[in-house]
Amino acid sequence: xxxxxFLAYPKKSMKDQLIRELSAMKYCExxxxxxxDVLILLTDTPDEKTNKxxxxxxxxxxxxxxxxxxxxxxxx
Amino acid sequence: xxxxxxxFIRSMALDxxxxxxxxxxxxxxxAGWKPTDLSSDSIQWSKTPCRFCGxxxxxxxxVSGKRAVxxxxxxxxxxxxxxxxxxxxxxxxxxxxxxxxxxAYVRKNGKMVPTPIEKALDxxxxxxxxxxxxxxxxxxxxxxxxxxSIPDGYTASKFFKGCIGTNNVEANARxxxxxxVTGCLTTFGLDEPMxxxxxIDNADVFITWGNNMAEMHPVLFSRMLANRKSKTHVRIIDLxxxxxxxxxxxxxxxxxxxxSDLAIANAICYEIIKNNWVNQDFVSKHVSFYKGKTHIGYGxxxxxKFKDKGEAVDFNAYKEFLKxxxxxxxxxxxxxxxxNIKYLAALYGDPEKKVTSFWTMGMNQHTxxxxxxxxxYNIHLLTGKISTPGNSPFSLTGQPSACGTVRxxxxxxxxxxxGVVMKEKARKLAAKIWGVPESNIDPKPTYHTVEMFRALxxxxxxxxxxxVTNPMVTMPNLRRYRNGAKKDGRFIVVSEIxxxxxxxxxxxxxxxxxxxEREGFFGNSERRxxxxxxxxxxxxxxxxxxxxxxxxxxxxxFEKQFPWKEDSYIEDIWNxxxxxxxxxxxxxxxYKLLRERSGVQWPFVNGKETRxxxxxxxxxxxxxxxxxxxxxxxxxxxxxxxxxxxxxxxPDREYPFWLNTGRVLEHWHTGSMTRRIPILHxxxxxxxxxxxxxxxxxxxxxNKSLVKISSRRGSVVMKVSINGRGNPPKGMVFVPFFDESxxxxxxxxxxxxxxxxxxxxxxxxxxxxxx
Numbered sequence: 001x002x003x004x005x006f007l008a009y010p011k012k013s014m015k016d017q018l019i020r021e022l023s024a025m026k027y028c029e030x031x032x033x034x035x036x037d038v039l040i041l042l043t044d045t046p047d048e049k050t051n052k053x054x055x056x057x058x059x060x061x062x063x064x065x066x067x068x069x070x071x072x073x074x075x076x
Numbered sequence: 077x078x079x080x081x082x083x084f085i086r087s088m089a090l091d092x093x094x095x096x097x098x099x100x101x102x103x104x105x106x107a108g109w110k111p112t113d114l115s116s117d118s119i120q121w122s123k124t125p126c127r128f129c130g131x132x133x134x135x136x137x138x139v140s141g142k143r144a145v146x147x148x149x150x151x152x153x154x155x156x157x158x159x160x161x162x163x164x165x166x167x168x169x170x171x172x173x174x175x176x177x178x179x180a181y182v183r184k185n186g187k188m189v190p191t192p193i194e195k196a197l198d199x200x201x202x203x204x205x206x207x208x209x210x211x212x213x214x215x216x217x218x219x220x221x222x223x224x225s226i227p228d229g230y231t232a233s234k235f236f237k238g239c240i241g242t243n244n245v246e247a248n249a250r251x252x253x254x255x256x257v258t259g260c261l262t263t264f265g266l267d268e269p270m271x272x273x274x275x276i277d278n279a280d281v282f283i284t285w286g287n288n289m290a291e292m293h294p295v296l297f298s299r300m301l302a303n304r305k306s307k308t309h310v311r312i313i314d315l316x317x318x319x320x321x322x323x324x325x326x327x328x329x330x331x332x333x334x335x336s337d338l339a340i341a342n343a344i345c346y347e348i349i350k351n352n353w354v355n356q357d358f359v360s361k362h363v364s365f366y367k368g369k370t371h372i373g374y375g376x377x378x379x380x381k382f383k384d385k386g387e388a389v390d391f392n393a394y395k396e397f398l399k400x401x402x403x404x405x406x407x408x409x410x411x412x413x414x415x416n417i418k419y420l421a422a423l424y425g426d427p428e429k430k431v432t433s434f435w436t437m438g439m440n441q442h443t444x445x446x447x448x449x450x451x452x453y454n455i456h457l458l459t460g461k462i463s464t465p466g467n468s469p470f471s472l473t474g475q476p477s478a479c480g481t482v483r484x485x486x487x488x489x490x491x492x493x494x495g496v497v498m499k500e501k502a503r504k505l506a507a508k509i510w511g512v513p514e515s516n517i518d519p520k521p522t523y524h525t526v527e528m529f530r531a532l533x534x535x536x537x538x539x540x541x542x543x544v545t546n547p548m549v550t551m552p553n554l555r556r557y558r559n560g561a562k563k564d565g566r567f568i569v570v571s572e573i574x575x576x577x578x579x580x581x582x583x584x585x586x587x588x589x590x591x592x593e594r595e596g597f598f599g600n601s602e603r604r605x606x607x608x609x610x611x612x613x614x615x616x617x618x619x620x621x622x623x624x625x626x627x628x629x630x631x632x633x634f635e636k637q638f639p640w641k642e643d644s645y646i647e648d649i650w651n652x653x654x655x656x657x658x659x660x661x662x663x664x665x666x667y668k669l670l671r672e673r674s675g676v677q678w679p680f681v682n683g684k685e686t687r688x689x690x691x692x693x694x695x696x697x698x699x700x701x702x703x704x705x706x707x708x709x710x711x712x713x714x715x716x717x718x719x720x721x722x723x724x725x726x727p728d729r730e731y732p733f734w735l736n737t738g739r740v741l742e743h744w745h746t747g748s749m750t751r752r753i754p755i756l757h758x759x760x761x762x763x764x765x766x767x768x769x770x771x772x773x774x775x776x777x778x779n780k781s782l783v784k785i786s787s788r789r790g791s792v793v794m795k796v797s798i799n800g801r802g803n804p805p806k807g808m809v810f811v812p813f814f815d816e817s818x819x820x821x822x823x824x825x826x827x828x829x830x831x832x833x834x835x836x837x838x839x840x841x842x843x844x845x846x847x
Contacts (some may be wrong), residue, residue, distance in 0.1 A: 003250035005089035040093040072755035
């Protein structure tokens with residue numbers, strides 16, 4: 001049951017779209033900053049395989065510039 | 077309210093991301109986030125310094141039952157004020173790797189066999205005795221670390237120098253901080269920075285010299301960014317040989333040719349004098365001028381010897397010397413335009429601007445490392461920008477206790493906890509405190525680190541005890557030293573927590589207790605001593621490194637010198653150690669206070685910490701309320717005339733590229749700990765070679781192509797990274813050294829600064845071939 005947090009950077013002028021797309025994805029929780037183009041993304045998945053598939057899907061988003069992992073636990 | 081473990085971890089994850097965002101964007105606002113109160117009946121939080129870099133961040137480690145389960149920044153620690161970097165947040169996971177050594181091992185018929193630790197300690201003691209009897213006291217050696225806790229290093233020094241009588245004591249800080257030490261000693265007569273981290277909050281200009289702080293000291297870098305965010309005039313200037321994350325965040329970044337920082341620093345001083353920006357009053361009262369030897373060699377040959385000699389000169393001689401370093405001449409050497417050199421000089425020279433210079437390995441791992449340290453001090457001394465809030469030439473350390481254990485305890489061949497072995501007064505003091513005859517302490521230094529491993533290869537040393545470091549990854553020109561360690565007749569003891577290439581060459585492996593599994597102290601970059609208590613049990617038969625040394629010393633007959641009990645020996649050692657520093661110049665805080673506070677800076681005099689040394693307004697050791705560089709007999713700081721000299725090896729037709737090596741944010745040194753933290757391992761799973769885009773095109777390689785990097789000493793095949801987090805200029809490649817699968821130090825050169833004896837890991841010549 002892995003739990004990870006990331007800083008997600010949207011492409012230029014695509015912050016709102018990235019928020020919408022991430023919010024629509026299962027296992028994702030978003031905290032958007034009010035004054036900068038960066039989001040906190042929390043992922044909470046049932047297993048390693050789901051987690052990997054989710055991260056792969058997130059990386060496919062066209063509104064996403066980059067994703068920086070800041071925290072993770074996998075040994076729950 | 078009781079929270080579940082899952083809620084707790086989710087909260088930790090959210091908090092760490094938010095704090096990371098604050099690190100990158102001071103003032104960032106998340107409407108939906110508030111720091112979580114992670115108090116829980118089942119979690120006990122205790123303070124400790126971080127285990128990793130030399131910043132000395134204060135952490136709060138959460139313990140549930142007998143297991144450390146979480147980390148958060150310690151808001152009471154002035155170093156980091158509650159922030160952490162990604163390594164700090166995950167640091168407790170390093171305790172719980174599956175392949176942790178929990179028992180001792182002894183090599184029998186070529187195989188490592190699990191052995192009760194008491195028997196392994198018997199064997200270590202008997203082999204030490206045997207070597208001393210057969211080949212003399214100088215045939216045994218101990219090699220430690222800036223990650224040694226202070227009691228580890230102190231006990232090693234007392235045991236080897238005081239009891240056995242050999243100066244074969246060295247530590248890996250020789251590879252990272254020795255030039256900073258000799259830079260301080262030659263300029264000021266005493267070691268360690270005069271300033272403190274409060275300089276970061278007070279400076280108007282930051283100039284970083286070959287120093288990627290965004291990755292190597294991220295919490296301090298975030299404090300710089302926060303200062304710039306709060307004051308619009310603050311500027312960060314990055315002087316570098318390769319574009320990095322720090323370059324991206326800086327206001328300006330100037331790329332210079334390797335080794336040419338010597339010419340740039342001299343040219344800045346030339347401009348300061350030419351434009352009458354010299355602080356004449358400060359210079360006339362507080363500065364002397366000295367000229368040292370030139371053409372001093374590179375130490376690549378065995379038994380290399382060099383001793384510098386300072387010759388007093390005057391300001392006019394200095395001015396004449398600098399005529400060889402006009403900005404235009406320096407431009408030709410460095411590749412940095414004369415206009416930009418003049419810009420740098422104007423920043424340093426502006427009397428209205430407070431300037432802090434930061435450096436780490438770029439200046440220290442340098443065949444003229446002592447010289448470039450001297451030259452940056454020269455700039456601050458000419459302008460009088462030193463030892464006041466925001467004006468600071470500041471050498472940052474790489475390891476958590478490079479200052480505390482190596483520089484202060486003196487775990488180098490020539491040092492004692494106070495003074496050097498060559499001085500009778502220092503030997504007398506040590507003998508008195510240690511309870512040994514003065515004649516036990518040899519007045520002659522023996523081997524510095526590179527020469528110590530050469531002596532192991534040659535057979536002059538046949539027993540070596542290695543604690544808390546991984547030289548079979550980190551030694552330059554590694555193949556020679558690994559082959560030397562494996563030769564017949566060598567006996568290697570390794571105190572470690574996980575298998576490494578160094579434990580692979582061991583005859584005995586002693587399982588070590590790590591960090592919060594034992595009590596200890598670290599000393600960080602700003603003269604701050606930090607205590608940690610034991611928070612969790614040691615695994616299996618793991619034993620504190622200090623206790624391992626005490627156990628072997630007792631087996632060799634030194635019970636009188638090591639009489640302490642297991643439940644109080646760390647306190648007893650601290651109380652003995654601080655007798656060495658009982659003067660206003662270096663007094664350390666008492667044990668009880670260190671247990672209470674998140675670090676205390678020395679000199680600690682009359683209940684007060686000293687923020688800025690050598691300035692009577694802050695430093696009680698000064699004669700009056702102005703500057704007093706009391707480390708030198710004339711109470712002045714010394715400006716040194718140090719020329720530009722080329723590196724030991726430069727690119728040529730056969731080997732046309734510079735090789736530069738270093739670290740990445742996610743991994744600590746050789747990765748023996750951080751590569752066992754799954755999150756950090758996944759973030760940067762293997763090493764790579766950064767190549768400039770134009771060079772990549774010429775070679776016909778793309779990202780993840782394989783290339784062979786070869787020097788005159790060895791080669792390694794690894795994946796290419798183009799336009800990654802770092803970007804070297806055309807003609808240079810950069811390789812992180814954290815990955816033992818790619819031993820880049822088989823390629824590097826064991827040339828060193830003849831004064832500090834610190835090797836240069838930043839410059840040698842290589843060729844690249846597409847695989």
